[in-house]
Amino acid sequence: EDQVTQSPEALRLQEGESSSLNCSYTVSGLRGLFWYRQDPGKGPEFLFTLYSAGEEKEKERLKATLTKKESFLHITAPKPEDSATYLCAVQAGSARQLTFGSGTQLTVLP
Amino acid sequence: ETGVTQTPRHLVMGMTNKKSLKCEQHLGHNAMYWYKQSAKKPLELMFVYSLEERVENNSVPSRFSPECPNSSHLFLHLHTLQPEDSALYLCASSQEGTGVGYGYTFGSGTRLTVV
DSSP states (O other), X not given: OOEEEEEOSEEEEETTXXXXXXXXXXXXXXXXXXXEEEXXXXXXXXXXXXXXXXXXXXXXXXXXXXXXXEEEEEEOSOOGGGXXXXXXXXXXXXXXXXXXXXXXXXXXXX | OOSEEEXXXXXEEOTTOEXXXXXXXXSOOSEEEEEEEOTTSOOEEEEEEXXXXXXXEOSOOTTEEXXXXXXXXXXXXXXXXXXXXXXXXXEEEXXXXXXXXXXXXXXXXXXXXXX
16 A cells, blocks of 8 residues: 655744755555645645656755655745645556645744 | 636535535546545545546545546535535546656635534
8 A cells, every 4th residue: 555654744944944844655666756735725736746766856945856765845945935735645556546645734934 | 717626615514415516627637536635634535537437436435426427527416414524625637647647736625514
């Protein structure tokens, strides 16, 4: 059974204080690892897809990396508007569906 | 309209009511999904439709009944719900294929409260 574990559960940062969110996964035959951002009361918004170990993708202050066991979402010099819940999900084997982690709730204080 | 649209955004219903949630995708995708999101829990897959055929039913109680009349529309019919069914219900769509993974596009969700 595919498993995805995200840590920490919640993270509070001062504006400009860089940090990383972790997503550990156990799957058989990874086809893709996905990062989403979710604001309160809204649906998840797609950020990145990573397909193989060593791959990195960047978007503004966010950078996602992937190893064979985990993915990191690095946030550099965050701003209050980066406050949201960040979700990690995997698709593996022949599965149609994505398996999600519980998310990391990020709060960036001004 | 663009992306994935869900209506209504908020719904309050009694345990004896019957209501329906609607989802419409404008992306030309061939698969649609219903997920349930409860506080502090991962998104839970409920149903998957591929090319209008239900291909996954993740042990969901029969008080939830999905319907996919065409590749652009998805409904979730609700009846005799329980208070623990209160949650955010998310619809998503994707373009299925083999090989590399394909992500979803989500709607904004319907916040359901059962009283």
